[in-house]
Amino acid sequence: MEFTELLGxxxxxxxxxxxxxxxxxxxxxxxxxxxxxxxxxxxxQVLDEHINxxxxxxxxxxxxxxxxxxxxxxxxxxxxxxxxxxxTVMKALLLDVFAGGTDTVSTMVEWAMTExxxxxxxxxxxxxxxxxxVGEAKYITEENLAHMKYLKAMIKENxxxxxPIPLLVPRESMQDVKLEGYNIACGTRIIVNAWAIARDPAYxxxxxEFKPERFLNSSIDVKGNDFQLIPFGAGRRGCPGIxxxxxxxxxxxxxxxxxxxxxTIGITMHKKTPLVAIATPRQ
Numbered sequence: 001m002e003f004t005e006l007l008g009x010x011x012x013x014x015x016x017x018x019x020x021x022x023x024x025x026x027x028x029x030x031x032x033x034x035x036x037x038x039x040x041x042x043x044x045q046v047l048d049e050h051i052n053x054x055x056x057x058x059x060x061x062x063x064x065x066x067x068x069x070x071x072x073x074x075x076x077x078x079x080x081x082x083x084x085x086x087x088t089v090m091k092a093l094l095l096d097v098f099a100g101g102t103d104t105v106s107t108m109v110e111w112a113m114t115e116x117x118x119x120x121x122x123x124x125x126x127x128x129x130x131x132x133x134v135g136e137a138k139y140i141t142e143e144n145l146a147h148m149k150y151l152k153a154m155i156k157e158n159x160x161x162x163x164p165i166p167l168l169v170p171r172e173s174m175q176d177v178k179l180e181g182y183n184i185a186c187g188t189r190i191i192v193n194a195w196a197i198a199r200d201p202a203y204x205x206x207x208x209e210f211k212p213e214r215f216l217n218s219s220i221d222v223k224g225n226d227f228q229l230i231p232f233g234a235g236r237r238g239c240p241g242i243x244x245x246x247x248x249x250x251x252x253x254x255x256x257x258x259x260x261x262x263x264t265i266g267i268t269m270h271k272k273t274p275l276v277a278i279a280t281p282r283q
Contacts (some may be wrong), residue, residue, distance in 0.1 A: 002035050105249060
């Protein structure tokens with residue numbers, strides 16, 4: 001939580017360099033150093049555990065050539081197999097995956113559940129679709145998701161209204177350009193407001209309304225090809241984890257909605273207060 005909060009903290013020195021001393025006085029840098037040290041120690045432990053596990057696995061395989069390891073390789077194991085990869089680089093990549101694949105996905109799921117509970121008719125349509133696809137099966141698998149068009153439309157609509165990163169990761173202009181009368185110098189920091197774009201009435205009918213039906217017969221996707229909807233960014237700076245994020249989001253939401261009925265016990269309209277709900281097994 002501290003890491004996520006610091007990522008969104010305004011650092012005046014980034015915009016007015018000679019005032020950077022104010023950032024230091026405010027304690028932001030000391031907090032950042034502390035979090036960095038905690039993450040560094042944690043990721044060192046992760047890599048050491050994987051190194052030791054690989055050594056144990058090789059020892060077992062040397063004892064008997066017929067013995068095969070059942071240990072599944074994960075991302076850290078892959079990084080360790082790359083010869084010459086600096087340890088600091090490996091830790092940086094692990095942190096990128098950890099940060100990019102946890103908070104954003106949980107945010108997507110929380111906002112989707114919020115909208116579904118606020119719109120019980122939409123929730124019922126999603127649940128009815130699931131029951132038509134899987135029948136009485138207890139779990140929904142990735143193979144089932146391909147047949148759930150309304151679920152996918154609902155997730156797109158959720159991403160339109162509630163992109164997990166409203167202001168995309170800052171870009172930098174690579175050359176001097178003139179845009180709508182403004183001269184933008186090379187090296188200018190550019191922040192794209194994906195939240196505002198996705199609610200622009202010039203591109204969306206009733207942009208403030210939660211209407212998954214708008215995507216049922218629409219070719220607009222979230223992969224960066226349609227600039228009116230770019231929750232994951234676009235181009236070379238687009239999120240490399242789009243496929244992972246969508247797959248996890250669809251699978252988690254599908255099983256939450258298929259296996260449980262939901263009702264609120266108290267909710268505020270803004271997300272400063274977490275969503276609180278009761279899940280009861282579906283009879």
